[in-house]
Amino acid sequence: MGLAPTFRTDGDTQAAALTAARDPLEIVTERILEWPVEVRAARVTPVLSPDDIHSRVAAHDLSQPHDLGTLVAEVVDLLERGGLHSAHPRYFGLFVPGVRRAGVIADALAALYNPQIAAWWHAPAANEIERHTLAYLSRRIGFMSSDVTAMFTTGGSEANLTGVLLALASTFPSYQRDGLVGLTGRPVLYASDQAHDSLVKIARTTGIGERAIRRVQSDARQRLDVDDLRRQIARDRAGGKVPFCVIGTAGTTATGAIDPLPVIADLCRAEGLWFHVDAAWGGLALLSDQLRPHVAGIERANSVTWDAHKTLPIPMGAGMFFCRAHPLVESFFSVDTGYVPKALAGRGDPYQHSIQWSRRFIGLKVFLTLAELGSEGIAAMIDHQAAMARLLRERLVESGWRVMNDTPLPLVCFTRDSLSRDATADLPRRVAAEGVAWISAIRLPGGECWLRACITNHQTDPSDIDALVSGLDHAARGFLIGP
Numbered sequence: 001m002g003l004a005p006t007f008r009t010d011g012d013t014q015a016a017a018l019t020a021a022r023d024p025l026e027i028v029t030e031r032i033l034e035w036p037v038e039v040r041a042a043r044v045t046p047v048l049s050p051d052d053i054h055s056r057v058a059a060h061d062l063s064q065p066h067d068l069g070t071l072v073a074e075v076v077d078l079l080e081r082g083g084l085h086s087a088h089p090r091y092f093g094l095f096v097p098g099v100r101r102a103g104v105i106a107d108a109l110a111a112l113y114n115p116q117i118a119a120w121w122h123a124p125a126a127n128e129i130e131r132h133t134l135a136y137l138s139r140r141i142g143f144m145s146s147d148v149t150a151m152f153t154t155g156g157s158e159a160n161l162t163g164v165l166l167a168l169a170s171t172f173p174s175y176q177r178d179g180l181v182g183l184t185g186r187p188v189l190y191a192s193d194q195a196h197d198s199l200v201k202i203a204r205t206t207g208i209g210e211r212a213i214r215r216v217q218s219d220a221r222q223r224l225d226v227d228d229l230r231r232q233i234a235r236d237r238a239g240g241k242v243p244f245c246v247i248g249t250a251g252t253t254a255t256g257a258i259d260p261l262p263v264i265a266d267l268c269r270a271e272g273l274w275f276h277v278d279a280a281w282g283g284l285a286l287l288s289d290q291l292r293p294h295v296a297g298i299e300r301a302n303s304v305t306w307d308a309h310k311t312l313p314i315p316m317g318a319g320m321f322f323c324r325a326h327p328l329v330e331s332f333f334s335v336d337t338g339y340v341p342k343a344l345a346g347r348g349d350p351y352q353h354s355i356q357w358s359r360r361f362i363g364l365k366v367f368l369t370l371a372e373l374g375s376e377g378i379a380a381m382i383d384h385q386a387a388m389a390r391l392l393r394e395r396l397v398e399s400g401w402r403v404m405n406d407t408p409l410p411l412v413c414f415t416r417d418s419l420s421r422d423a424t425a426d427l428p429r430r431v432a433a434e435g436v437a438w439i440s441a442i443r444l445p446g447g448e449c450w451l452r453a454c455i456t457n458h459q460t461d462p463s464d465i466d467a468l469v470s471g472l473d474h475a476a477r478g479f480l481i482g483p
């Protein structure tokens with residue numbers, strides 16, 4: 001790549017002199033143009049050892065000024081050789097899609113102009129771009145009513161937290177003023193044993209405590225078992241507890257399962273419970289006509305989490321929260337400030353309806369990406385990911401692996417009969433050691449271990465699928481216990 005690191009402890013002074021002369025903007029522009037192409041040929045996993053990275057970073061004396069071009073060259077080298085590349089087409093990992101140029105440009109513009117999104121009047125253009133984008137995505141969920149409110153968040157955790165806070169405020173009108181102390185019974189909420197563990201932090205943060213979480217068992221397809229949910233609600237009511245919320249997941253983190261949203265919606269309506277859908281990743285189905293039917297029922301939720309940064313090729317963080325109860329949202333988050341000029345009529349200020357106050361222009365990367373590709377371009381990208389997942393399933397089966405999940409979303413779980421549980425758990429490390437691909441292993445509630453490959457990158461193509469399967473075959477042969 002032609003950028004010599006300049007803070008090496010080996011004192012590479014000649015390289016330092018060369019890179020010091022470079023304009024940092026020139027370096028960045030070059031990397032924006034070249035890295036998306038070069039990343040395919042790079043190792044997915046880090047080249048530098050943790051000790052190397054530590055000593056190179058620690059070598060920077062922050063009490064002294066340094067040349068910016070030199071620093072930028074060093075950071076570029078550290079990032080390119082000292083990290084796992086989630087933008088790599090053979091990163092079959094957590095929900096981190098690759099990054100397209102529109103998202104990078106958007107983040108650069110957001111940083112350059114740094115509009116203060118907290119108040120509409122402070123950043124009218126930026127706020128209108130966000131409102132327009134969120135209104136479009138609300139309609140994709142199927143939220144059509146005039147009381148919909150939507151916001152960008154730091155990520156799915158904040159969006160889930162917002163949902164639980166509003167569920168509490170809706171069920172317990174005294175919660176807003178008196179907190180938990182004023183509640184008449186112990187609040188409990190329900191989510192499957194596959195739901196994301198941000199829930200645990202949320203229970204601690206809101207003060208309801210971890211013991212307020214009821215983990216509903218999942219069925220053989222890792223979907224929330226509604227009979228168990230019904231039983232647990234009845235048992236809690238009989239025991240004097242106060243059920244207040246059910247969280248359904250559309251696209252679980254481990255296996256991509258989609259809970260039976262319409263049935264949960266019926267139950268929540270009958271029981272008077274807040275229905276929150278965590279579609280942090282599965283929200284990608286909302287952008288594809290092919291996949292949309294699989295998340296039917298999401299439009300009946302009271303609130304929805306959907307992460308743009310998990311479903312579109314944009315930089316983190318861009319979470320989103322949608323809710324069909326604008327008056328509640330306004331009442332819960334609004335504050336009377338003497339030091340902020342009043343909102344303009346009809347133009348709500350974001351800090352008055354969300355947890356965040358000052359915040360960056362998150363929505364620009366979503367707007368630019370959607371607008372550049374259009375709905376057909378986005379749908380084609382997501383359908384391609386789903387097609388690559390189907391191809392991976394086929395190739396795995398042909399090669400003697402057993403596919404364990406059946407989600408329509410692009411996430412494949414698999415095992416090999418000849419591999420022990422420990423060998424399966426160790427396989428991702430072996431695959432990563434070759435640097436060819438990155439996958440993970442998951443533990444199921446019953447203790448089983450499965451391998452997990454998510455087609456999170458829209459540039460993953462059949463050659464990447466073949467490379468993964470042959471990498472897996474090679475790693476499995478390393479255990480010398482099967483073909």
Ligand SMILES: Cc1ncc(COP(=O)(O)O)c(C=O)c1O
Nearest residue numbers: 155156157158196198253278280
């Ligand atoms: C289903 C689900 N919900 C919520 C989250 C949390 O999202 P974030 O990491 O953006 O806070 C994740 C993260 O992977 C997730 O998979």
